[in-house]
Amino acid sequence: MEELLELYSGMGISPPVYNYGESVLEKLSERFAAIDQIAEYNQAKVVSAMQKNRVSAACFAATTGYGYDDMGRDNLERVYADVFHTEAALVRPQITCGTHALTVALSANLLPGDELLSPVGLPYDTLQEVIGIRPSPCSLAEYGVTYRQVDLLPDGTFDYEGIRKAMNAKTKLITIQRSKGYATRPTFSVAQIGQLIVFCKEIKPDVLVMVDNCYGEFVETLEPSDVGADMTVGSLIKNPGGGLAPIGGYIAGTQECIDRCGYRLSAPGLGQEVGANLGLMPALYQGFFLAPTVVAGAEKGAIFAANLYEPLGFRCVPNATESRHDIIQAVELGSEAGMVAFCKGIQAAAPVDAFATPIPGDMPGYDSKVIMAAGAFVQGSSIELSADGPIRPPYAVYFQGGLTWYHAKLGILMSVQKMIDAGLISL
Numbered sequence: 001m002e003e004l005l006e007l008y009s010g011m012g013i014s015p016p017v018y019n020y021g022e023s024v025l026e027k028l029s030e031r032f033a034a035i036d037q038i039a040e041y042n043q044a045k046v047v048s049a050m051q052k053n054r055v056s057a058a059c060f061a062a063t064t065g066y067g068y069d070d071m072g073r074d075n076l077e078r079v080y081a082d083v084f085h086t087e088a089a090l091v092r093p094q095i096t097c098g099t100h101a102l103t104v105a106l107s108a109n110l111l112p113g114d115e116l117l118s119p120v121g122l123p124y125d126t127l128q129e130v131i132g133i134r135p136s137p138c139s140l141a142e143y144g145v146t147y148r149q150v151d152l153l154p155d156g157t158f159d160y161e162g163i164r165k166a167m168n169a170k171t172k173l174i175t176i177q178r179s180k181g182y183a184t185r186p187t188f189s190v191a192q193i194g195q196l197i198v199f200c201k202e203i204k205p206d207v208l209v210m211v212d213n214c215y216g217e218f219v220e221t222l223e224p225s226d227v228g229a230d231m232t233v234g235s236l237i238k239n240p241g242g243g244l245a246p247i248g249g250y251i252a253g254t255q256e257c258i259d260r261c262g263y264r265l266s267a268p269g270l271g272q273e274v275g276a277n278l279g280l281m282p283a284l285y286q287g288f289f290l291a292p293t294v295v296a297g298a299e300k301g302a303i304f305a306a307n308l309y310e311p312l313g314f315r316c317v318p319n320a321t322e323s324r325h326d327i328i329q330a331v332e333l334g335s336e337a338g339m340v341a342f343c344k345g346i347q348a349a350a351p352v353d354a355f356a357t358p359i360p361g362d363m364p365g366y367d368s369k370v371i372m373a374a375g376a377f378v379q380g381s382s383i384e385l386s387a388d389g390p391i392r393p394p395y396a397v398y399f400q401g402g403l404t405w406y407h408a409k410l411g412i413l414m415s416v417q418k419m420i421d422a423g424l425i426s427l
């Protein structure tokens, strides 16, 4: 379209970059249609849970103070529990981020003398301090919870023999991270997670399984809670917040686990009875309602990026053709300059803070410098178009989000343009 080319040109995207994007897109229509089908299913799943729980305008009222009898909050938790097919859920603005949600789930269900096992290698960076893999005040290690880890096999699959050997009388909780995080291993499908859970529970039927579901919600029709996870955990400024939740986290799981999480989050004896919603219910309900389509748009962006960058010679994880189980796209750019150029493109395409220039810096919870591009309505929201990555080999940028597919597309085209402008690639 002539007007679009002109508008894009004015924004800095040259016609060759746009045309390259169109040539890539022509081949993606079948995959995009499959994503739309999953979104349609998940949309119906969310609407049906809202109808079942009789969501009404009264659910959107603000509460303050203790928040006793907060029906909007309690009902939202039932909606989450129904979507995740669990007995209960804890969904709160008082959960400050994904790391906090995971910390609550772990520390509520592990006691001194218990052991935590990760059968999928090193957990996400911020979890390392929570567990005490990197010593930190108030870590689980300080409270006498030990930790064991079994790495993935070189081909990225589970080391079942190693896991069998690592499980022992003390093993109380198994943590499985669905998404790759800042690693370049594959993200696990819900089916793979289900197989691992079955294997672990055969060895030890009473072991608890927590799945870090960050970035995975609504990418498939099933969630980890459908395949045996006792707790499924994530952040509301990622997928399930649909871009509207300004804060929050969720834990969906068994009544027993969620009760303990409530006591850990507030106080023993108080549990889920307290916690005012502070007027955030409209955003949390509506964001959850929008989440399936927002996730679909973000996933299209990730696939588009892989199909654009792989032919240019950059390793992409997942690659251009493989199936997807989260919304993250890693692109190994091979140099700090590549990471900076890519992130500049994402930043330049943002609706907010497009004038800013991302530069590498230190971040709490991360042990190397990190670069982040984000021009988000909600600070740090990574369901919004964003890119980040630790400045260390293989210099991979982790790209995710996009509240709309068209915005994701614009950002990715802009990143290619910035790579060209920096002399790092040519078409």
Ligand SMILES: *Cc1c(COP(=O)(O)O)cnc(C)c1O
Binding pocket: 097, 098, 099, 100, 124, 126, 177, 179, 180, 181, 212, 214, 215, 235
């Ligand atoms: C984002 C993320 C977290 C932590 O979430 P924050 O909201 O950044 O604290 C944990 N695990 C994985 C896999 C993540 O992607």
